[in-house]
Each structure stands twice: as C-alpha cells, then as structure tokens.
Amino acid sequence: MALVNLKDVIWDAYRHKYAVGSFNVINMEFLEAIIGAAEQCYSPVILAIAEVHFPYVNIENITPAIRDVARRARVPVVIHLDHGTSFEAIIRALRAGFTSVMFDGSLLPFEENVNRTREIVKICHTVGVTVEAELGHVTGGEGGKGNTQQLSPEEYYTRVDEAVEFVRRTGVDCLAVAVGTVHGLYKGEPHLDFDRLARLNDALRIPLVLHGGTGLSAHDFRQAISLGVAKINFYTGMSVSACDAIRESLKRKPDTIDFPGLMQDCKRSIQRVVERNMDIFMSAGICQTPNTLCNACTGCALKPTPSGESGSEEDLIRRVTETTVEVLRQFGY
Ligand SMILES: [Zn+2]
Numbered sequence: 001m002a003l004v005n006l007k008d009v010i011w012d013a014y015r016h017k018y019a020v021g022s023f024n025v026i027n028m029e030f031l032e033a034i035i036g037a038a039e040q041c042y043s044p045v046i047l048a049i050a051e052v053h054f055p056y057v058n059i060e061n062i063t064p065a066i067r068d069v070a071r072r073a074r075v076p077v078v079i080h081l082d083h084g085t086s087f088e089a090i091i092r093a094l095r096a097g098f099t100s101v102m103f104d105g106s107l108l109p110f111e112e113n114v115n116r117t118r119e120i121v122k123i124c125h126t127v128g129v130t131v132e133a134e135l136g137h138v139t140g141g142e143g144g145k146g147n148t149q150q151l152s153p154e155e156y157y158t159r160v161d162e163a164v165e166f167v168r169r170t171g172v173d174c175l176a177v178a179v180g181t182v183h184g185l186y187k188g189e190p191h192l193d194f195d196r197l198a199r200l201n202d203a204l205r206i207p208l209v210l211h212g213g214t215g216l217s218a219h220d221f222r223q224a225i226s227l228g229v230a231k232i233n234f235y236t237g238m239s240v241s242a243c244d245a246i247r248e249s250l251k252r253k254p255d256t257i258d259f260p261g262l263m264q265d266c267k268r269s270i271q272r273v274v275e276r277n278m279d280i281f282m283s284a285g286i287c288q289t290p291n292t293l294c295n296a297c298t299g300c301a302l303k304p305t306p307s308g309e310s311g312s313e314e315d316l317i318r319r320v321t322e323t324t325v326e327v328l329r330q331f332g333y
Contacts, residue, residue, distance in 0.1 A: 002077050003070040004297075006100040006130035006231070007173055009044040009078060012293040013230040014207040018282035019221070021213075022046035022080060023274055024235040026057055029242075029267045031066060036267075037274035038075045041284035044293060045075060046100070046231065050082035051089040063096040075287045076297050080132075082233065090120055094320050099129055102176070106134040110162060117170040119327045125171070126323040132231070135159075135166050136178030138211040160199050167204055174207040174231060179224075181212030184236055192220055194227060201228030209233065214240070218280045225282065234277055238270045245269035 013020050023034045025047050038045035047066055049059055063079065070077035081093040081101040093101050103120040105113035117133045124131045136158030158177040167175060177200055180192040201208060207230035213221070214236035221232065245265040250256065278284040287294050 002073045002075060002297075003067060003099060004076045004078055005128060006046070006078050006080065006132065008297070009046075009076055009293065010174055010207040010230045012286075012296070013044075013283065014228065016292060017225055018286060019210075019225045019230050019232045020044050020046055020078075020283050021274070021277050021281050022048045022078075022082065022209075022231055022233045023238065023277075024048045024050055024053065024082060024233075025062070025066065026053060026239075027062075028065070029263050030238065030270060031062070031069060033238075033267045033270035034274050035069055035073055035077070037271045037278060038077070039073060040271075041275055041278040042287040042294075043075060043278040043283040044077075044286060044297070045278075045283075046078040046080050048080045048082035048233070048235075049093075049098075050235075051084050051086065054089070059092060059096045063098070067097050076293075078130075087116075087120075090123070091320065091324065094124065094127065094129060095317060100132070101129060102132040102134070104134045104176075106137040106176075106178075110166075114166060114169050115331070117166075117172060119331055121171045122327055123320065123323045127320055130173040132174045132176060132209055133166070133170060133172045134176035134178075134209075134211075135163050138176065138178050138181055138183060140183030140212060154193075157193060157196060158200060160196070160203050163200055164203050167206060172206075174209050175204065176209040176211050176233075179210075181210055181216065183212045184214075185240075186215040190216055190220065192216075192224065194223055197224060197227045197229070204228075207231060213237070213277075221280050222282070232277075232281055234274075237273050237277075241269040241273045242266040 009020050025031050034045060034047060049057060066079055070079060078100050079098045081098050083104045084090045084093065084101050085104050090101050090103060101124055103117050105116050121131045137156040139156060156178050163175065179197045180190060208228045209231040210224055210229045211233045213232045213234040246262055249262055249265045289295060
C-alpha cells in the first residue's frame with residue numbers, strides 16, 4: 001500500500017534537495033500515464049485534481065480508482081486537491097479520500113487568508129490530511145486554458161515577513177510562494193526572483209512549493225530546488241503534449257475512427273513528459289535503495305505502512321464532520 005500524505009514525501013525531498021512533482025489528473029489516461037512514469041522512474045508522485053477541473057472530472061467517480069491504483073503502486077502516491085478555493089471543495093476532497101489538500105486563499109486579504117487557512121488546517125490535520133497554502137499570488141489561469149498573461153507583477157510576490165507570520169499562525173505543512181512563475185504558458189523568458197526564494201527558505205525552514213512549472217528551464221528548476229522548493233506543480237506541459245499527440249495522429253491518419261488508439265497516443269506522450277520532469281526534479285530513482293525515502297517509505301509492498309490511512313471510511317467521515325462543526329461554531333458561522 002503506497003497511499004501517503006504530503007508530509008510523508010516532501011520532508012525527505014526538502015532535506016535531500018530534490019522535488020516531488022505534482023501532476024494533474026483529468027481522466028484515466030492522465031492517471032495511468034503519471035503512475036506509469038512514477039513506477040518507471042522509481043519516483044514518489046503527487047496526483048492532483050484542481051478545483052477548476054471539477055467540471056471535467058467527477059472526483060467521487062475517479063478517486064476510488066486513484067486510491068486503488070495508489071495502493072497497488074510500488075512508489076508512494078499522494079492524492080492532493082490542487083487550488084481548493086471553497087470550503088465545499090475541501091470537504092468533498094476529504095470525503096472522497098484525498099490525503100492532502102491545497103487551500104488557496106491567496107486572493108483574500110491577509111487576515112482572512114490566515115483565518116480560513118487555519119480552520120482548514122485544523123480540520124485536515126485531525127484526519128491525517130496535509131495542507132498546502134499560498135501566500136502572494138501566482139498569476140495566470142490555473143488549469144492551463146491557454147492563458148498567456150504577462151509575468152507576475154512584483155506586488156504579487158510573497159513577502160518574507162508576512163510568510164513567517166502566516167506559517168506560524170496557520171500551521172500549514174508547506175507553502176506555495178510567488179517568485180515570478182505563472183500558470184499556463186509564459187510570454188517571453190521567465191525570470192525568477194531567486195534572492196527572494198532564498199530569503200523565504202532561510203526564514204521559514206519548511207518545504208516550499210513552486211506553481212506554474214511549465215516553461216521553466218532545467219537550470220531554473222534545480223536552482224529553485226536548491227533553495228527549498230520540494231514540490232513542483234506541473235500541468236500545462238502535459239496538456240500541450242496530449243493535444244500535440246492527437247493533432248499528429250490525425251495528420252497521419254485523418255480518416256481514423258480509432259478513438260482508443262488516439263487515447264493511447266496521448267497517454268504515451270504524457271508519460272514521456274512526466275518522466276522527463278521527474279529526471280529534472282531529481283526525484284527519479286529516489287524509490288530505490290540506498291535512498292533515504294526508499295528506506296523509510298511505504299512504497300515497497302514488502303514494507304508496512306506507517307501513515308496516510310486514517311481508519312475506515314465511516315470513521316473518517318465521522319471525524320471530519322465533528323471537527324468541521326466544531327470549527328464552524330468557533331468561527332461564528
Ligand atoms: Zn497552481
């Protein structure tokens with residue numbers, strides 16, 4: 001059984017200077033391509049579903065399949081809600097069996113972001129689910145719908161003093177920071193504020209998260225990893241490669257009626273992109289001895305599972321409900 005939460009994988013990444021990729025799942029092809037890449041590369045992996053993709057992927061339908069795939073995988077797998085902005089999405093993800101969530105209050109005023117993140121942390125930690133939050137704001141359209149905004153203006157960048165206060169008051173497990181990346185495709189060369197990233201890392205000493213991974217150079221990724229980034233979100237590049245694969249196949253066989261064949265082409269191209277990124281993020285090979293995560297982790301079917309599961313589904317739902325009600329009362333709802 002290799003279903004784990006974020007803490008189980010990103011602290012090892014943070015300490016040993018590599019990053020675990022978080023790859024968005026849209027359908028079964030994405031799921032199988034990403035898991036295939038992780039097993040091929042012996043890499044831990046985060047399977048993410050973004051709230052913005054809820055219209056395309058029914059989480060109650062797909063999560064049982066993801067959990068089953070995760071349990072049978074020979075690498076540790078995190079099921080993570082990406083950019084949860086509503087309380088409802090967080091609770092739905094918990095109930096569906098996610099092991100980790102991101103609550104994105106980055107567009108809220110600072111105090112409101114602190115308060116709402118803190119209540120989500122309290123609920124999620126009660127049931128062993130990890131929480132990522134965002135401070136500052138990574139611009140561009142999450143979900144890679146062809147958004148090509150200009151680079152993030154500096155006023156959106158994460159401020160070090162605010163980040164220290166935010167982490168102290170919320171108790172989040174990791175923090176997404178805004179240092180010049182954008183969601184979707186870049187217009188022009190990306191320029192990351194590595195100096196700010198270094199100061200954030202020195203001040204916070206918790207794993208940092210980089211969003212907007214598509215389009216950065218291997219050099220930029222690795223420099224960010226050396227400065228505390230232990231989770232990298234990557235989506236647009238997979239979507240681009242899937243669309244390219246379909247275009248290419250239809251060019252070769254314009255009269256095809258072989259839909260499953262097209263899906264296979266998509267899957268292969270997505271898997272190649274994910275494998276390439278696992279190499280760049282230096283998570284490839286981490287699930288092989290003598291690496292520390294491999295020695296400690298749950299991925300190998302021969303080892304017992306220390307965490308990531310929290311009892312029966314009924315027990316989980318009961319505890320989520322009780323804690324949610326308690327928190328809502330506390331915050332005067
Ligand atoms: Zn993002």
